[in-house]
Amino acid sequence: MTVAAVSRCLTLLEFLAGSSDAVEISELAGVLDMPVSAVHRLLSTLVSHSWVLQDSGSQRYALSLRMSTLAFRSLDLQNLPDLAQTVMEKLAADTREYCRLALVEGQNLVWVARAQGAVNGLKYDPDMGQEIVLHATANGKAWLATLPEEEALAIAYSRGFGDSRKVGPNSVRNVDELRLRLAETRERGFATSLEEAEAGTAAIAVPFRSGNRNHAQVAGTISVAGPLVRITPERWDELAKALHRAAAELAEIWSLRRRQRHIKWPASAASA
Template sequence: MRVVNSLVERCFAVVELLATDAAAMRLGEVAERLDIQKSAAHRMLTVLCEIGWVEQDAATGFYKLTLRLAILGQRFLSATRLTDVCQPVLEELAAKSSDLVRMAVVQGETLTWITQIQGAHHGLKYQPELVATVRLVSTANGKAYLSSLEDKEALRIGLNTPDGKAYAGGVDALMKELRATRERGWAISVEEAESGVVAIAAPIALTEGHVVGTVSVAGPSSRLTSERYDSIASAVQSAARQLGELWPLRSQPGAPH
Protein backbone atom coordinates (compact mmCIF):
# COMPACT_ATOMS: atom_id res chain seq x y z
CA MET A 1 0.00 0.00 0.00
CA ARG A 2 2.88 2.34 0.77
CA VAL A 3 4.25 1.82 -2.76
CA VAL A 4 0.95 2.96 -4.26
CA ASN A 5 0.87 6.01 -2.02
CA SER A 6 4.44 6.83 -3.01
CA LEU A 7 3.49 6.78 -6.69
CA VAL A 8 0.48 9.01 -6.06
CA GLU A 9 2.60 11.43 -4.03
CA ARG A 10 5.18 11.62 -6.80
CA CYS A 11 2.53 12.32 -9.42
CA PHE A 12 1.14 15.16 -7.32
CA ALA A 13 4.69 16.43 -6.75
CA VAL A 14 5.18 16.64 -10.52
CA VAL A 15 1.89 18.50 -10.94
CA GLU A 16 2.75 20.96 -8.14
CA LEU A 17 6.21 21.56 -9.61
CA LEU A 18 4.87 22.31 -13.09
CA ALA A 19 2.17 24.53 -11.58
CA THR A 20 4.65 26.63 -9.60
CA ASP A 21 5.86 28.78 -12.47
CA ALA A 22 3.42 27.63 -15.16
CA ALA A 23 6.47 27.06 -17.35
CA ALA A 24 7.55 24.15 -19.53
CA MET A 25 10.37 22.02 -18.10
CA ARG A 26 12.74 19.48 -19.52
CA LEU A 27 12.77 15.96 -18.12
CA GLY A 28 16.15 16.43 -16.45
CA GLU A 29 14.99 19.57 -14.62
CA VAL A 30 11.90 17.81 -13.29
CA ALA A 31 14.01 14.93 -12.01
CA GLU A 32 16.56 17.28 -10.46
CA ARG A 33 14.00 19.54 -8.75
CA LEU A 34 12.15 16.54 -7.27
CA ASP A 35 15.37 14.66 -6.45
CA ILE A 36 14.30 11.50 -8.29
CA GLN A 37 15.85 9.46 -11.08
CA LYS A 38 15.13 10.45 -14.69
CA SER A 39 13.50 7.09 -15.34
CA ALA A 40 11.05 7.62 -12.48
CA ALA A 41 10.29 11.16 -13.60
CA HIS A 42 9.71 9.92 -17.14
CA ARG A 43 7.22 7.31 -15.91
CA MET A 44 5.29 9.91 -13.92
CA LEU A 45 5.19 12.34 -16.82
CA THR A 46 4.13 9.64 -19.26
CA VAL A 47 1.20 8.66 -17.03
CA LEU A 48 0.18 12.28 -16.53
CA CYS A 49 0.31 12.86 -20.29
CA GLU A 50 -1.86 9.80 -20.90
CA ILE A 51 -4.58 11.01 -18.53
CA GLY A 52 -4.53 14.59 -19.79
CA TRP A 53 -2.89 16.49 -16.95
CA VAL A 54 0.43 17.14 -18.72
CA GLU A 55 1.44 17.63 -22.34
CA GLN A 56 4.80 17.35 -24.08
CA ASP A 57 5.91 19.87 -26.67
CA ALA A 58 6.65 17.99 -29.87
CA ALA A 59 9.42 20.39 -30.92
CA THR A 60 11.36 20.78 -27.66
CA GLY A 61 10.32 17.70 -25.68
CA PHE A 62 9.58 19.92 -22.69
CA TYR A 63 6.64 19.13 -20.40
CA LYS A 64 3.95 21.50 -19.14
CA LEU A 65 0.56 21.29 -17.48
CA THR A 66 -2.60 21.33 -19.55
CA LEU A 67 -5.46 23.60 -18.51
CA ARG A 68 -7.22 20.72 -16.78
CA LEU A 69 -5.90 21.67 -13.35
CA ALA A 70 -6.91 25.31 -13.79
CA ILE A 71 -10.39 24.34 -14.95
CA LEU A 72 -10.93 22.02 -12.00
CA GLY A 73 -9.57 24.65 -9.62
CA GLN A 74 -11.99 27.26 -10.93
CA ARG A 75 -14.84 24.78 -10.74
CA PHE A 76 -14.00 23.95 -7.12
CA LEU A 77 -13.58 27.61 -6.14
CA SER A 78 -16.93 28.42 -7.71
CA ALA A 79 -18.57 25.54 -5.82
CA THR A 80 -17.26 26.84 -2.47
CA ARG A 81 -18.82 30.25 -3.28
CA LEU A 82 -15.96 31.80 -1.30
CA THR A 83 -15.23 34.63 -3.73
CA ASP A 84 -18.95 35.39 -4.20
CA VAL A 85 -19.50 35.79 -0.46
CA CYS A 86 -16.32 37.83 0.10
CA GLN A 87 -16.48 40.02 -3.02
CA PRO A 88 -18.49 42.95 -1.54
CA VAL A 89 -16.06 43.33 1.38
CA LEU A 90 -13.04 43.27 -0.93
CA GLU A 91 -14.62 45.77 -3.31
CA GLU A 92 -15.33 48.15 -0.42
CA LEU A 93 -11.72 47.89 0.78
CA ALA A 94 -10.44 48.54 -2.75
CA ALA A 95 -12.65 51.63 -3.01
CA LYS A 96 -11.46 52.96 0.37
CA SER A 97 -7.77 52.35 -0.27
CA SER A 98 -7.66 53.13 -4.01
CA ASP A 99 -5.05 50.41 -4.34
CA LEU A 100 -4.79 46.71 -5.05
CA VAL A 101 -6.67 44.40 -2.67
CA ARG A 102 -5.81 40.71 -2.53
CA MET A 103 -7.06 37.74 -0.53
CA ALA A 104 -5.22 34.49 0.14
CA VAL A 105 -6.34 31.27 1.81
CA VAL A 106 -4.39 28.90 4.05
CA GLN A 107 -3.62 25.62 2.31
CA GLY A 108 -1.76 23.25 4.61
CA GLU A 109 1.27 25.26 5.68
CA THR A 110 1.17 27.73 2.79
CA LEU A 111 -0.93 30.62 1.53
CA THR A 112 -2.50 30.64 -1.93
CA TRP A 113 -3.77 33.73 -3.74
CA ILE A 114 -7.38 33.33 -4.83
CA THR A 115 -8.67 36.77 -5.82
CA GLN A 116 -7.70 40.40 -6.30
CA ILE A 117 -9.45 43.71 -7.02
CA GLN A 118 -7.73 46.78 -8.43
CA GLY A 119 -8.83 49.89 -6.56
CA ALA A 120 -6.53 52.33 -8.39
CA HIS A 121 -8.33 53.89 -11.35
CA HIS A 122 -5.88 56.68 -12.08
CA GLY A 123 -2.13 57.15 -11.97
CA LEU A 124 0.39 54.44 -11.18
CA LYS A 125 -1.10 50.98 -10.65
CA TYR A 126 0.55 48.02 -8.96
CA GLN A 127 0.14 44.82 -10.98
CA PRO A 128 1.74 41.89 -9.15
CA GLU A 129 3.49 38.92 -10.67
CA LEU A 130 1.02 36.16 -11.50
CA VAL A 131 1.97 33.41 -9.06
CA ALA A 132 -0.20 31.12 -6.96
CA THR A 133 1.79 30.67 -3.77
CA VAL A 134 2.41 33.56 -1.37
CA ARG A 135 5.98 34.11 -0.22
CA LEU A 136 5.73 33.81 3.54
CA VAL A 137 8.57 35.90 4.96
CA SER A 138 8.97 38.78 2.52
CA THR A 139 5.27 39.63 2.05
CA ALA A 140 2.77 41.29 4.36
CA ASN A 141 0.28 38.45 3.80
CA GLY A 142 2.90 35.86 4.68
CA LYS A 143 3.89 37.67 7.86
CA ALA A 144 0.24 38.09 8.85
CA TYR A 145 -0.23 34.33 8.50
CA LEU A 146 3.00 33.39 10.31
CA SER A 147 2.16 35.76 13.18
CA SER A 148 -0.95 33.67 13.89
CA LEU A 149 1.21 30.61 14.64
CA GLU A 150 3.22 29.63 17.68
CA ASP A 151 6.82 30.91 17.50
CA LYS A 152 8.32 27.49 16.91
CA GLU A 153 5.90 26.66 14.08
CA ALA A 154 6.27 30.10 12.50
CA LEU A 155 10.05 29.76 12.41
CA ARG A 156 9.97 26.21 11.09
CA ILE A 157 7.60 27.09 8.27
CA GLY A 158 8.90 30.56 7.48
CA LEU A 159 12.63 29.84 7.50
CA ASN A 160 12.14 26.69 5.44
CA THR A 161 11.04 28.74 2.41
CA PRO A 162 13.39 30.29 -0.20
CA ASP A 163 12.73 33.85 0.98
CA GLY A 164 12.95 32.71 4.60
CA LYS A 165 16.41 31.24 4.11
CA ALA A 166 17.58 34.57 2.71
CA TYR A 167 15.80 36.72 5.32
CA ALA A 168 18.10 39.48 6.57
CA GLY A 169 18.94 39.03 10.22
CA GLY A 170 17.77 35.42 10.31
CA VAL A 171 15.83 34.02 13.27
CA ASP A 172 16.11 37.03 15.58
CA ALA A 173 14.95 39.52 12.96
CA LEU A 174 12.03 37.33 11.90
CA MET A 175 10.87 36.78 15.48
CA LYS A 176 11.04 40.53 16.17
CA GLU A 177 8.96 41.21 13.06
CA LEU A 178 6.33 38.57 13.88
CA ARG A 179 5.97 39.75 17.48
CA ALA A 180 5.49 43.33 16.29
CA THR A 181 2.88 42.06 13.83
CA ARG A 182 0.97 40.24 16.60
CA GLU A 183 0.97 43.34 18.80
CA ARG A 184 -0.31 45.59 16.00
CA GLY A 185 -2.72 43.07 14.55
CA TRP A 186 -1.43 43.73 11.04
CA ALA A 187 1.69 43.11 8.97
CA ILE A 188 3.63 45.36 6.65
CA SER A 189 6.12 44.80 3.85
CA VAL A 190 8.02 47.86 2.66
CA GLU A 191 9.76 47.06 -0.62
CA GLU A 192 10.70 43.59 0.69
CA ALA A 193 8.82 41.46 -1.82
CA GLU A 194 9.08 43.93 -4.71
CA SER A 195 11.00 47.15 -5.18
CA GLY A 196 8.81 50.25 -4.90
CA VAL A 197 5.83 48.37 -3.42
CA VAL A 198 4.32 48.60 0.07
CA ALA A 199 1.71 46.13 1.36
CA ILE A 200 -0.31 45.94 4.57
CA ALA A 201 -2.15 42.74 5.53
CA ALA A 202 -4.20 41.22 8.33
CA PRO A 203 -5.12 37.61 9.14
CA ILE A 204 -8.69 36.43 8.55
CA ALA A 205 -9.78 34.55 11.66
CA LEU A 206 -12.98 32.67 12.43
CA THR A 207 -14.85 33.41 15.66
CA GLU A 208 -12.91 30.72 17.54
CA GLY A 209 -9.62 32.30 16.45
CA HIS A 210 -8.62 29.85 13.71
CA VAL A 211 -6.88 31.72 10.87
CA VAL A 212 -8.16 30.71 7.42
CA GLY A 213 -6.57 33.35 5.21
CA THR A 214 -5.26 36.89 4.84
CA VAL A 215 -6.37 40.10 3.16
CA SER A 216 -4.11 42.95 2.04
CA VAL A 217 -3.79 46.31 0.35
CA ALA A 218 -0.71 46.92 -1.79
CA GLY A 219 0.42 49.86 -3.86
CA PRO A 220 3.35 51.97 -5.02
CA SER A 221 5.44 53.34 -2.15
CA SER A 222 5.04 56.81 -3.65
CA ARG A 223 1.30 56.64 -2.90
CA LEU A 224 1.10 54.23 0.03
CA THR A 225 3.31 56.40 2.25
CA SER A 226 4.01 56.08 5.97
CA GLU A 227 1.39 58.76 6.70
CA ARG A 228 -1.27 56.37 5.33
CA TYR A 229 -0.14 53.20 7.13
CA ASP A 230 -2.47 53.54 10.12
CA SER A 231 -5.59 54.36 8.10
CA ILE A 232 -4.94 51.59 5.59
CA ALA A 233 -4.19 49.12 8.40
CA SER A 234 -7.46 50.03 10.12
CA ALA A 235 -9.41 49.45 6.90
CA VAL A 236 -7.62 46.14 6.29
CA GLN A 237 -8.32 44.91 9.82
CA SER A 238 -11.98 45.88 9.51
CA ALA A 239 -12.22 43.93 6.23
CA ALA A 240 -10.49 40.93 7.82
CA ARG A 241 -13.03 40.88 10.65
CA GLN A 242 -15.93 41.05 8.20
CA LEU A 243 -14.44 38.26 6.08
CA GLY A 244 -14.02 36.09 9.18
CA GLU A 245 -17.70 36.55 9.98
CA LEU A 246 -18.77 35.79 6.40
CA TRP A 247 -16.42 32.85 5.84
CA PRO A 248 -18.73 30.08 7.17
CA LEU A 249 -21.57 31.33 4.92
CA ARG A 250 -19.85 30.00 1.81
CA SER A 251 -21.01 26.47 2.65
CA GLN A 252 -24.54 27.37 3.66
CA PRO A 253 -27.30 26.97 1.07
CA GLY A 254 -29.01 30.21 2.06
CA ALA A 255 -25.89 32.35 1.81
CA PRO A 256 -26.21 35.63 -0.10
CA HIS A 257 -25.05 35.81 -3.72
Protein backbone atom coordinates in the same frame (compact mmCIF):
# COMPACT_ATOMS: atom_id res chain seq x y z
CA MET B 1 2.19 3.72 -6.15
CA THR B 2 4.89 4.30 -3.52
CA VAL B 3 5.24 7.41 -1.38
CA ALA B 4 8.46 8.24 -3.24
CA ALA B 5 6.67 8.03 -6.60
CA VAL B 6 3.90 10.32 -5.37
CA SER B 7 6.51 12.77 -4.11
CA ARG B 8 8.31 12.78 -7.46
CA CYS B 9 5.02 13.30 -9.29
CA LEU B 10 4.14 16.30 -7.14
CA THR B 11 7.64 17.75 -7.54
CA LEU B 12 7.29 17.43 -11.31
CA LEU B 13 3.88 19.15 -11.34
CA GLU B 14 5.15 21.99 -9.14
CA PHE B 15 8.18 22.49 -11.38
CA LEU B 16 6.02 22.62 -14.51
CA ALA B 17 3.63 25.03 -12.79
CA GLY B 18 6.54 27.41 -12.24
CA SER B 19 7.83 27.19 -15.82
CA SER B 20 6.65 29.78 -18.33
CA ASP B 21 7.73 27.60 -21.29
CA ALA B 22 7.45 23.92 -22.12
CA VAL B 23 10.30 21.86 -20.63
CA GLU B 24 12.52 19.18 -22.12
CA ILE B 25 12.44 15.74 -20.54
CA SER B 26 16.19 15.91 -19.82
CA GLU B 27 15.66 18.99 -17.65
CA LEU B 28 12.89 17.24 -15.74
CA ALA B 29 15.13 14.23 -15.25
CA GLY B 30 17.72 16.53 -13.70
CA VAL B 31 15.17 18.14 -11.38
CA LEU B 32 13.89 14.76 -10.19
CA ASP B 33 17.35 13.12 -10.21
CA MET B 34 15.91 10.20 -12.17
CA PRO B 35 16.79 8.40 -15.41
CA VAL B 36 15.10 9.81 -18.50
CA SER B 37 13.32 6.49 -19.07
CA ALA B 38 11.70 6.61 -15.62
CA VAL B 39 10.66 10.25 -16.06
CA HIS B 40 9.17 9.36 -19.46
CA ARG B 41 6.96 6.71 -17.83
CA LEU B 42 5.81 9.23 -15.21
CA LEU B 43 5.08 11.85 -17.86
CA SER B 44 3.20 9.34 -20.01
CA THR B 45 0.88 8.62 -17.09
CA LEU B 46 0.28 12.32 -16.46
CA VAL B 47 -0.34 12.94 -20.16
CA SER B 48 -2.85 10.08 -20.29
CA HIS B 49 -4.76 11.68 -17.41
CA SER B 50 -4.59 15.15 -19.03
CA TRP B 51 -2.48 16.73 -16.27
CA VAL B 52 0.43 17.35 -18.64
CA LEU B 53 0.56 18.20 -22.35
CA GLN B 54 3.31 17.29 -24.82
CA ASP B 55 4.05 19.52 -27.77
CA SER B 56 4.00 17.35 -30.90
CA GLY B 57 6.70 19.44 -32.57
CA SER B 58 9.29 20.08 -29.85
CA GLN B 59 8.33 17.04 -27.73
CA ARG B 60 8.56 19.29 -24.68
CA TYR B 61 6.15 19.07 -21.77
CA ALA B 62 3.92 21.66 -20.09
CA LEU B 63 1.27 21.66 -17.40
CA SER B 64 -2.32 21.52 -18.69
CA LEU B 65 -5.17 23.63 -17.33
CA ARG B 66 -6.64 20.65 -15.46
CA MET B 67 -5.15 21.73 -12.14
CA SER B 68 -6.56 25.25 -12.53
CA THR B 69 -9.96 23.83 -13.49
CA LEU B 70 -10.11 21.66 -10.39
CA ALA B 71 -8.98 24.54 -8.17
CA PHE B 72 -11.68 26.86 -9.51
CA ARG B 73 -14.27 24.07 -9.23
CA SER B 74 -13.39 23.66 -5.56
CA LEU B 75 -13.66 27.40 -4.95
CA ASP B 76 -17.01 27.54 -6.73
CA LEU B 77 -18.39 24.74 -4.56
CA GLN B 78 -17.42 26.75 -1.49
CA ASN B 79 -19.07 29.90 -2.88
CA LEU B 80 -15.82 31.76 -2.26
CA PRO B 81 -15.40 33.85 -5.42
CA ASP B 82 -18.75 35.65 -5.32
CA LEU B 83 -18.86 36.12 -1.57
CA ALA B 84 -15.31 37.35 -1.12
CA GLN B 85 -15.00 39.32 -4.34
CA THR B 86 -17.66 41.84 -3.31
CA VAL B 87 -15.69 42.63 -0.14
CA MET B 88 -12.43 42.87 -2.04
CA GLU B 89 -13.87 45.20 -4.69
CA LYS B 90 -15.16 47.52 -1.96
CA LEU B 91 -11.80 47.47 -0.18
CA ALA B 92 -10.00 48.26 -3.44
CA ALA B 93 -12.36 51.16 -4.14
CA ASP B 94 -11.91 52.56 -0.62
CA THR B 95 -8.10 52.33 -0.63
CA ARG B 96 -7.50 52.94 -4.35
CA GLU B 97 -4.82 50.25 -4.27
CA TYR B 98 -4.32 46.59 -5.17
CA CYS B 99 -5.97 44.22 -2.69
CA ARG B 100 -5.62 40.46 -2.23
CA LEU B 101 -7.14 37.72 -0.12
CA ALA B 102 -5.30 34.56 0.93
CA LEU B 103 -6.66 31.50 2.72
CA VAL B 104 -4.87 29.36 5.29
CA GLU B 105 -4.27 25.88 3.93
CA GLY B 106 -2.40 23.68 6.36
CA GLN B 107 0.86 25.52 7.06
CA ASN B 108 0.56 27.74 3.99
CA LEU B 109 -1.33 30.69 2.62
CA VAL B 110 -2.86 30.52 -0.87
CA TRP B 111 -4.07 33.47 -2.96
CA VAL B 112 -7.75 33.14 -3.92
CA ALA B 113 -9.07 36.64 -4.74
CA ARG B 114 -7.86 40.07 -5.81
CA ALA B 115 -9.16 43.49 -6.81
CA GLN B 116 -7.40 46.45 -8.41
CA GLY B 117 -8.31 49.86 -7.00
CA ALA B 118 -5.54 52.01 -8.48
CA VAL B 119 -6.88 54.18 -11.31
CA ASN B 120 -4.02 56.62 -11.87
CA GLY B 121 -0.23 56.46 -11.88
CA LEU B 122 1.72 53.29 -11.15
CA LYS B 123 -0.27 50.08 -10.82
CA TYR B 124 0.97 47.13 -8.82
CA ASP B 125 -0.32 43.90 -10.40
CA PRO B 126 1.67 40.85 -9.28
CA ASP B 127 1.18 37.27 -10.45
CA MET B 128 -1.49 35.43 -8.42
CA GLY B 129 0.37 32.18 -9.06
CA GLN B 130 3.37 33.23 -6.99
CA GLU B 131 4.08 31.39 -3.76
CA ILE B 132 3.44 33.45 -0.63
CA VAL B 133 6.79 33.81 1.14
CA LEU B 134 5.60 33.89 4.74
CA HIS B 135 8.54 35.72 6.30
CA ALA B 136 8.73 38.40 3.58
CA THR B 137 5.09 39.30 2.91
CA ALA B 138 2.60 41.32 4.94
CA ASN B 139 0.05 38.53 4.52
CA GLY B 140 2.51 35.94 5.78
CA LYS B 141 3.48 37.93 8.85
CA ALA B 142 -0.16 38.84 9.57
CA TRP B 143 -0.96 35.13 9.80
CA LEU B 144 2.21 34.04 11.60
CA ALA B 145 1.62 36.71 14.25
CA THR B 146 -1.67 35.01 15.22
CA LEU B 147 0.09 31.73 16.00
CA PRO B 148 2.01 30.82 19.15
CA GLU B 149 5.50 32.23 18.61
CA GLU B 150 7.24 28.85 18.73
CA GLU B 151 4.89 27.44 16.09
CA ALA B 152 5.18 30.50 13.85
CA LEU B 153 8.97 30.50 13.92
CA ALA B 154 9.10 26.75 13.31
CA ILE B 155 6.93 27.10 10.19
CA ALA B 156 9.08 29.91 8.83
CA TYR B 157 12.32 28.12 9.70
CA SER B 158 11.17 24.90 8.01
CA ARG B 159 10.86 26.82 4.74
CA GLY B 160 14.19 28.56 5.15
CA PHE B 161 14.92 32.20 4.48
CA GLY B 162 15.81 31.38 0.91
CA ASP B 163 17.71 33.08 -1.84
CA SER B 164 17.96 36.81 -1.09
CA ARG B 165 17.65 37.47 -4.82
CA LYS B 166 14.06 36.17 -4.75
CA VAL B 167 12.84 38.63 -2.09
CA GLY B 168 13.20 42.33 -1.44
CA PRO B 169 16.22 44.08 0.07
CA ASN B 170 14.58 44.52 3.49
CA SER B 171 13.48 40.91 3.97
CA VAL B 172 14.39 39.24 7.26
CA ARG B 173 17.36 36.90 7.08
CA ASN B 174 16.96 34.81 10.23
CA VAL B 175 14.62 33.72 13.01
CA ASP B 176 15.67 36.49 15.41
CA GLU B 177 14.79 39.23 12.92
CA LEU B 178 11.45 37.55 12.18
CA ARG B 179 10.66 37.32 15.90
CA LEU B 180 11.06 41.10 16.21
CA ARG B 181 8.84 41.83 13.21
CA LEU B 182 6.11 39.50 14.43
CA ALA B 183 6.21 41.28 17.79
CA GLU B 184 5.81 44.62 15.97
CA THR B 185 2.88 43.17 14.05
CA ARG B 186 1.09 42.07 17.22
CA GLU B 187 1.69 45.44 18.86
CA ARG B 188 0.41 47.46 15.87
CA GLY B 189 -2.50 45.19 15.01
CA PHE B 190 -1.44 44.87 11.37
CA ALA B 191 1.55 43.61 9.40
CA THR B 192 3.69 45.59 6.99
CA SER B 193 6.11 44.67 4.24
CA LEU B 194 8.34 47.49 3.06
CA GLU B 195 10.47 46.27 0.18
CA GLU B 196 10.56 42.86 1.84
CA ALA B 197 8.72 40.81 -0.80
CA GLU B 198 10.14 42.80 -3.70
CA ALA B 199 11.95 46.08 -4.29
CA GLY B 200 9.89 49.22 -4.72
CA THR B 201 6.68 47.87 -3.18
CA ALA B 202 4.96 47.96 0.18
CA ALA B 203 1.95 46.22 1.70
CA ILE B 204 -0.22 46.16 4.81
CA ALA B 205 -2.20 43.10 5.88
CA VAL B 206 -4.49 41.81 8.62
CA PRO B 207 -5.92 38.36 9.36
CA PHE B 208 -9.62 37.51 9.35
CA ARG B 209 -11.31 34.77 11.31
CA SER B 210 -14.07 32.28 10.60
CA GLY B 211 -16.37 34.34 12.85
CA ASN B 212 -16.24 37.55 14.86
CA ARG B 213 -15.27 35.96 18.17
CA ASN B 214 -11.65 36.29 19.27
CA HIS B 215 -11.23 32.54 19.67
CA ALA B 216 -12.52 31.81 16.16
CA GLN B 217 -9.97 30.14 13.90
CA VAL B 218 -8.00 32.35 11.50
CA ALA B 219 -9.33 31.64 8.01
CA GLY B 220 -7.01 33.85 5.99
CA THR B 221 -5.52 37.29 5.45
CA ILE B 222 -6.24 40.36 3.34
CA SER B 223 -3.82 43.00 2.18
CA VAL B 224 -3.45 46.35 0.47
CA ALA B 225 -0.31 46.74 -1.65
CA GLY B 226 1.22 49.19 -4.07
CA PRO B 227 4.30 51.23 -4.93
CA LEU B 228 6.42 52.26 -1.96
CA VAL B 229 5.86 55.93 -2.79
CA ARG B 230 2.10 55.53 -2.14
CA ILE B 231 1.95 53.02 0.73
CA THR B 232 3.66 55.39 3.15
CA PRO B 233 3.61 55.36 6.97
CA GLU B 234 1.28 58.38 6.84
CA ARG B 235 -1.38 56.13 5.24
CA TRP B 236 -0.92 53.10 7.48
CA ASP B 237 -3.71 53.94 9.94
CA GLU B 238 -6.16 54.76 7.14
CA LEU B 239 -5.38 51.55 5.28
CA ALA B 240 -5.40 49.43 8.45
CA LYS B 241 -8.87 50.69 9.36
CA ALA B 242 -10.16 49.79 5.89
CA LEU B 243 -8.60 46.35 6.19
CA HIS B 244 -10.12 45.72 9.61
CA ARG B 245 -13.57 46.69 8.29
CA ALA B 246 -13.16 44.26 5.41
CA ALA B 247 -11.87 41.57 7.78
CA ALA B 248 -15.03 41.91 9.91
CA GLU B 249 -17.19 41.48 6.80
CA LEU B 250 -15.25 38.40 5.74
CA ALA B 251 -15.57 36.95 9.24
CA GLU B 252 -19.36 37.27 8.96
CA ILE B 253 -19.27 35.49 5.59
CA TRP B 254 -17.15 32.63 6.93
CA SER B 255 -19.37 32.33 10.00
CA LEU B 256 -22.45 32.06 7.77
CA ARG B 257 -20.77 29.44 5.59
CA ARG B 258 -19.93 27.38 8.67
CA ARG B 259 -23.53 27.51 9.92
CA GLN B 260 -24.89 26.58 6.50
CA ARG B 261 -22.72 23.48 6.39
CA HIS B 262 -24.36 22.21 9.58
CA ILE B 263 -27.95 22.88 8.55
CA LYS B 264 -29.97 19.71 7.87
CA TRP B 265 -32.27 20.84 5.10
CA PRO B 266 -35.73 19.25 4.80
CA ALA B 267 -36.06 16.77 1.94
CA SER B 268 -38.50 19.08 0.17
CA ALA B 269 -36.00 21.96 0.27
CA ALA B 270 -33.14 19.76 -0.92
CA SER B 271 -35.13 18.63 -3.95
CA ALA B 272 -36.56 22.05 -4.80
